[in-house]
Amino acid sequence: MSDNCYANELVPAIAKVFKIVDETPDIKTFFVSLPDGTKPFTPQPGQLGMVSLLHIGEAMFSVTAQGETHLEFAIKKCGLLTDALHEIKPGQMIGVRGPYGNGFPIERCLGKDLLFIGGGIGLAPVRSLITYCLGQRDDFGTLDIIYGARSIADLCFKEDLFSNWPRHERTKVHVTVDQGDPDCSCHIGFVPAFLEKINPDPQDKMVILCGPPIMIKFCLEVLTKIGYQDEQIITTLEMRMKCGIGKCGRCNIGSKFVCLDGPVFSMADLKNLPGEF
Amino acid sequence: MHILAKANLIEAIERLVKEFKVLVPMQYDGVSRFSVWGSHGMQAFNASNTLLPPKDSLFPRTETLYAYQVANQEITGVTVRDQAEHQIIFGIRPCDMQSIHCLDDVFLTKGYADSYYHSKREKLLTVCIGCTKSEPTCFCESMGINPAGHSGADIQMNDLGSGYRVVAQSQSGQEIVEKWKDLLSQGQEEVVAASCTLKVDMNGVPEMLATLFEHSLWQEVSRKCIGCGTCTYLCPTCHCFDMDIQNQGNQGTRFRCWDSCMFSDYSRMAGGHDPRPSKSERLRNRFLHKLQFFSERYGKSLCVGCGRCLIKCPVHVDITLLIDQVRKEAAHV
Numbered sequence: 001m002s003d004n005c006y007a008n009e010l011v012p013a014i015a016k017v018f019k020i021v022d023e024t025p026d027i028k029t030f031f032v033s034l035p036d037g038t039k040p041f042t043p044q045p046g047q048l049g050m051v052s053l054l055h056i057g058e059a060m061f062s063v064t065a066q067g068e069t070h071l072e073f074a075i076k077k078c079g080l081l082t083d084a085l086h087e088i089k090p091g092q093m094i095g096v097r098g099p100y101g102n103g104f105p106i107e108r109c110l111g112k113d114l115l116f117i118g119g120g121i122g123l124a125p126v127r128s129l130i131t132y133c134l135g136q137r138d139d140f141g142t143l144d145i146i147y148g149a150r151s152i153a154d155l156c157f158k159e160d161l162f163s164n165w166p167r168h169e170r171t172k173v174h175v176t177v178d179q180g181d182p183d184c185s186c187h188i189g190f191v192p193a194f195l196e197k198i199n200p201d202p203q204d205k206m207v208i209l210c211g212p213p214i215m216i217k218f219c220l221e222v223l224t225k226i227g228y229q230d231e232q233i234i235t236t237l238e239m240r241m242k243c244g245i246g247k248c249g250r251c252n253i254g255s256k257f258v259c260l261d262g263p264v265f266s267m268a269d270l271k272n273l274p275g276e277f
Numbered sequence: 278m279h280i281l282a283k284a285n286l287i288e289a290i291e292r293l294v295k296e297f298k299v300l301v302p303m304q305y306d307g308v309s310r311f312s313v314w315g316s317h318g319m320q321a322f323n324a325s326n327t328l329l330p331p332k333d334s335l336f337p338r339t340e341t342l343y344a345y346q347v348a349n350q351e352i353t354g355v356t357v358r359d360q361a362e363h364q365i366i367f368g369i370r371p372c373d374m375q376s377i378h379c380l381d382d383v384f385l386t387k388g389y390a391d392s393y394y395h396s397k398r399e400k401l402l403t404v405c406i407g408c409t410k411s412e413p414t415c416f417c418e419s420m421g422i423n424p425a426g427h428s429g430a431d432i433q434m435n436d437l438g439s440g441y442r443v444v445a446q447s448q449s450g451q452e453i454v455e456k457w458k459d460l461l462s463q464g465q466e467e468v469v470a471a472s473c474t475l476k477v478d479m480n481g482v483p484e485m486l487a488t489l490f491e492h493s494l495w496q497e498v499s500r501k502c503i504g505c506g507t508c509t510y511l512c513p514t515c516h517c518f519d520m521d522i523q524n525q526g527n528q529g530t531r532f533r534c535w536d537s538c539m540f541s542d543y544s545r546m547a548g549g550h551d552p553r554p555s556k557s558e559r560l561r562n563r564f565l566h567k568l569q570f571f572s573e574r575y576g577k578s579l580c581v582g583c584g585r586c587l588i589k590c591p592v593h594v595d596i597t598l599l600i601d602q603v604r605k606e607a608a609h610v
C-alpha cells in the first residue's frame with residue numbers, strides 16, 4: 001500500500017478484481033487489490049481513481065469504499081468501457097491509477113449534523129464519506145441519509161441502507177423510489193419532494209448532495225427554500241476526464257479542473273464558476 | 278559582442294548535429310515548419326514564424342505512452358515508452374518561445390509533472406532569432422512579448438544583415454557558443470527589431486471577459502465557425518489531448534494525440550450529457566481559455582499573438598477583432 005499508485009502519472013498499475021457484487025440490474029461493485037494482495041492506494045473519501053481495461057479504455061470513477069487491502073468501485077453500465085467491465089469475472093486483471101482530486105472537506109463537517117442526499121449511482125461517492133463518519137461516529141452530530149432510485153430494484157447498497165447504517169446511533173436512512181408497488185415498504189416519489197417533506201432543519205448542518213443533474217437542481221431549490229446557505233452544501237461533479245492530472249484540458253470549468261480542483265465543490269464555489277457542467 | 282557571419286551559419290549548425298537533433302525552420306510544399314536539419318525543403322531562417330508551431334518537438338501530435346499484452350484475463354506486460362533525444366530548436370521566434378513557457382506551466386506545474394513532456398523538455402535547447410520584420414498578422418507585442426528576443430531561450434540571436442549577434446543566456450547556451458568560438462567575430466552593431474503593426478489593447482481584458490460570459494457576442498462570433506479545429510492545431514499553446522488505444526491481437530498500445538476543444542464530441546460524457554453542447558459554448562471556452570482562464574490559473578496569457586489562427590481560419594474568426602469587440606461590449610455592460 002502506498003499513497004499513490006501508477007507506473008507513471010499516465011500509466012496504470014496492474015490490479016486484480018477479486019470480487020464483483022451485483023447492486024442493481026445496471027450497477028456492479030468491483031473489489032480491487034494489487035496482485036500481492038495489498039491496497040492500490042488510500043484515498044480520502046470522495047477522491048477518484050482511474051480504472052481501465054487496457055485493451056478497451058479508461059475512465060474515472062469515485063472510490064466507493066475501501067478496506068485494509070482493497071478498494072471498491074461501484075460502476076454503472078453506460079458506455080463502451082463500463083459495458084465491458086460488466087462482462088468481466090472475478091480474477092480479471094485491470095489497470096488502476098490514482099488517487100486524483102480532492103476529497104470531501106471533512107474538517108468543515110466535524111461536529112456538525114450531516115445530511116446526505118443521493119440519487120441513483122450518486123450514492124457511490126457519498127458512501128465513502130458515510131462510512132468514514134460511521135467509523136468516527138463521535139466526531140459528528142446526527143446523520144440523515146436521503147436516497148432515491150427509480151425502483152426498488154435500482155437501489156444500490158441495499159444491505160447498508162436497510163441493515164448496516166440504520167443500526168448506528170443518531171443515524172437515519174430515508175429511502176424513496178420513483179415508482180413502486182403500492183405495498184412496497186419504501187416511500188414513493190422523487191427525491192426533491194421527499195426532501196421537502198422531511199424538511200431537515202438547516203441549523204448546524206452540512207449537506208452532501210450527489211446525483212443526476214436534474215435531481216441536484218431541484219434539491220437545491222428545496223434546500224434554499226428551507227433556508228440552507230450555499231456554503232452548507234457540498235457536491236461532487238462528473239466530467240469527462242482523460243489524464244486526471246490537469247494536463248489534457250478536458251475537464252475544465254472556467255479556470256478550474258475537475259480532476260485536480262474537484263470533483264468535490266461547495267455550492268458557493270460553483271456559483272463563482274461558469275455553469276458548464 | 279559575438280557575431281556569427283551568415284556565411285558560417287551552416288557550419289555552426291553542422292557542428293551540433295552529432296550531439297543533437299537540430300530542428301530548423303523549413304519551407305516545403307507551401308508549408309513552413311521546424312524540420313530536422315538536412316531534410317527536404319528550403320531553409321526559412323529569413324521568414325517570420327513558421328506556419329506549424331514547434332510544439333510537436335515537446336508534445337508530439339501522436340505519442341505512444343505504453344504498450345501492453347493481454348491474454349484471457351491476464352495482463353502479461355506493460356512497457357512504458359518514454360524516449361527523449363537531445364534536440365535543438367534553432368530559429369524559434371519570441372512568440373513561440375513564450376508558448377513553450379506556457380506549455381511548461383501546463384505540463385510541469387500544479388502538483389504533477391508529465392513525465393513524457395518533462396523528459397523531452399530537459400533535453401531541449403532553444404536558439405531564438407529575434408524578428409526584424411513582422412507579418413501583418415503578428416501582434417505579439419500587444420501580448421507583452423518583445424519581438425527582439427526572449428530571455429527564456431538558451432541562445433538569443435539577432436539578424437544584423439550580414440551576420441547574427443549571438444548571446445548565450447544559459448549554461449547550455451554557453452557550451453554551444455564555446456563550440457562556435459572560431460566561427461565568431463567581435464563587433465558592435467545595433468540590433469534592429471520589428472514592431473508589430475497589428476495591435477490590440479489587452480489591458481483589463483481578462484476582467485472584462487469575466488463579465489461577458491452570458492453575452493450574445495459568443496453566438497455572433499461562433500455563427501460562422503465550422504468547428505474544423507484548424508485554430509487549435511496551429512496554435513502553439515493549445516495542449517488539449519485525447520488518450521486512446523490501438524489493439525493488434527493480444528497486444529496494443531495506448532497513445533495520446535492532439536485534440537481540439539472545437540470538436541463536437543470533445544466534452545461529451547459516456548451517458549450523453551455534454552456541458553458544451555453547441556459551437557458557441559465551445560468557441561467561448563477556447564477564447565476564454567486563451568485570454569481569461571489561463572491567466573487566472575497561471576498568471577499569463579495563453580495567446581502569444583503569433584497570428585496563426587488569424588491566417589488560417591477558413592471563415593476568418595479573428596482573435597484580435599474579438600478582443601476589440603470585448604472592449605466595446607464591456608463598455609456597455
Ligand code: SF4
Pocket residue numbers: 501502503504505506507508509539589590591592593594
Ligand atoms: S479555425 Fe475557424 S472555423 Fe475552424 S474551428 Fe477554429 S474558429 Fe472555427
Ligand code: SF4
Pocket residue numbers: 508511512513514567579580581582583584585586587596
Ligand atoms: S490563439 Fe491564435 S494568435 Fe494566439 S497564440 Fe494561438 S494561434 Fe497564435
Ligand code: FES
Pocket residue numbers: 240241242243244245246247248249250251252257258259260
Ligand atoms: S482529466 Fe485531463 S485535465 Fe482533467
